[in-house]
Amino acid sequence: MFKKILCAIDGSDHAGKALELAIDLARKYDAQLLLLHILLRNVDAPELQRFAEIEGLTKTVTPEVDRLRVVDSRTEILRIGEIESISTGVLANIAEHIADSARHEAEGAGVENVSVAVLDGDPAKRILEYAKRQDVDCIVMGHRGLSDVKSLLLGSVSQRVSNQAPCTCIAVK
Secondary structure (H helix, E strand, O other): OOEEEEEEOOOOHHHHHHHEEEHOOOHHHOOOOEEEEEEOOOOEEEHHHHHHHHHOOOOHHHHHHHHHHOOOOOOOOEHHHHOOOOOHHHHHHHHHHHHHHHHHHHHHOOOOOOOEEEOOOOHHHHHHHHHHHHOOOOOOOOOOOOOHHHHHHHHHHHHHHHHOOOOOEEEEE
């Protein structure tokens, strides 16, 4: 049924559950599994800090968050994506960690054809563009990601992808 399955990964709990389902589907249908991470420009400082602590990335993330707090004492309530000075290198390190972990999980579970991509930009737009370019049959993603505050105002990435995608979309809770 599915030949190419795209799983959007951002390090959130819902993305982890989506990855589990995508791995299961890829094994069941002997499908190619495409893992896609969009740089975390829309994640607020406290959420990024919590993620870094859980994933053991505090040496990379904490200095950047602290630097932003010095630059603007309102960082705690501002979205990091709105602060132009966030280091792309820090986001790239986080992306590499998330992508490597997901690839290892998929390969460890027996998925033979796994590829990983990391993009920058609007998450919904990039996911849709990548899905179209790769001609995927199914998109699996978390119902909510790390950027919940923005999604309450503008609609979630999963809602926008589901509404615009030309293929099957599964949003996992």
